[in-house]
Amino acid sequence: MAQALRQGGDVVCAVRGLTKTYPAVRGRRGAPGTPAVRATDDVRLDIRRGEIFGLLGPNGAGKSTLVRQLTGLMRPDAGRVEILGHDIVRHPERAARILAYLGQESSALDELTVSLAAETTGRLRGLEARQARAERDAVLEELGLTAIAGRPLKKLSGGQRRLACLAAALVGERPLLVLDEPTTGMDPVARRAVWAAVDRRRAERGTTVLLVTHNVIEAETVLDRVAVLDQGRVIACDTPAGLKEQVAGEVRVELVWREAAPLHVPEVAVLRERAVESGRRWTLRLAPEEARTVVATVTGGSAFAALDDFTLATPSLEDVYLALGGAARQGLVKA
């Protein structure tokens, strides 16, 4: 298999048959037990050099568990992970010397200043003192953190703290960056700084990025390829555009009613069965022909009086996820 893995040549991270099951927890008095959960189920992935590869899925899909196995933080029950030719399952400690990881937790850095968090992380990544300080200054400047370098992470807003943690992850060059929801809580300016920093590393050094996200818009705009995870399984893996082609035959219609839906109109009453209702909002996934008819119906006649707003949109990755049989109906974030 190792031969097969290397045939791609440019494959930075190859995952085969990765399986991890969390054991069942027996219920105690007052607390019900939980059955065994297969957090990753026979996962197979190839991440190529220089690409931004995304793991997309709702909360609990197994994204973080998968990433923890790729970074050597968790041992899989079965399967292989090979990063740049190194077997991470057999030698998990090598992961720390190949990749930089931005986890979801900042508690190890919370009481440090932004500056010291970045510098210390650089030192622990094996940099000499002078080099660590120089890289710290460069990264803080790059991410626009210089002004708050002397403040402890604890006192920063969620987005700023996240950015400071990313700064720590970027001090000390690594060919692979594993970023678990890096832009959570960030404003658009900070987000742009993140993607600019990632792009620069990719352009200058051919850095590969594995990105965990549950944000559909972000996935569509920044990812080269995306694996869609559902209940621990990869249910699709392609470019965002390629995935959307799978549901190209569908159009999403969103109807917003002023108060209640005009169910006295027979056409609207029929539509109700196919709509996902969320308060005054109905979401329908329809063939283009059907969509045209629906729009004609609700924009004319007595239904129009009850209509507040409507949109007609081409499919997003969220539609792909639902079309592929994703279990969570409202799991993905659009923001």
Next chain:
Amino acid sequence: MRMGQDDCRSEKEQPDVSVVSADVLPGSALPAGEEAAGAAELGPRARMWPSLVAVYRAQLSRARFARIPLLFVATFQSIGIMILMRGVVDGGGEAESVVAGASVLVVAFVALNLLAQYFGQLRASGGLDHYATLPVPPAAVVLGAAGAYASFTVPGTVVTAVFGCVLFGLPLAHLWILAAVIPLAGAALSGLGAALGLLAPRPELATLLGQLGMSAALLLGVLPADRMPEAVRFARDLLPSTYGVEALARTFGDHPDWAIVLGDLAVCGAVGVVSLAVATWAYRRAAVR
């Protein structure tokens, strides 16, 4: 001394999260077979001493933002206890035990109790992932944090000892022994605290164990030993802080028996080495699940 050994060792051995043979070191031949060709060069490993210093410095800086719990609470507690005990003990040997016990209690509060809480919370919140995904020797993380927590106890212990000496009219002449008592008792108690924090399955349990350890140091260290029943005295002998207390208490006399003082300090040092080794093992265990 121990750190020096580790420093040397890290040059030759693999001190990382799991055991790997020397053939993975850069420049040496990779194992025959699948990984022999095409494996990328690994980034540098952080060396023992520089990473220990980096962790120590980072931990020490936390005192700037958590000054009250780390530096003041323990001192106030110990001074309060000495004032209370003033009405109970009648000078002499008992006063020496009270002052020594209250001083070492500062070490127990910070190095054992607070460090157990810190590692317990770090482990529960996933904060250990940060260190586990850096190529840093586990001993550097544990020793750096333990060293910083032992350092936090210095001002409080000194203030408590001086205040106690003045309060009970004891000589200040041999207080320099604190320069040995604080690091050695600090090593023993912070090693114990780190091990408890990293081994406890839940953070509340780590907090509880830290509190219990400190309470034991309080009851068994501050109260004069002569008045205790046999069983309690045996428990007192098992507690590492006792030897720090004894060493300090003996130096208040006119002609301290330095051999016994040295013996007590050696026990502290030995417990320190063992407990820090256990804590390092516990860290490795907690870092990869």
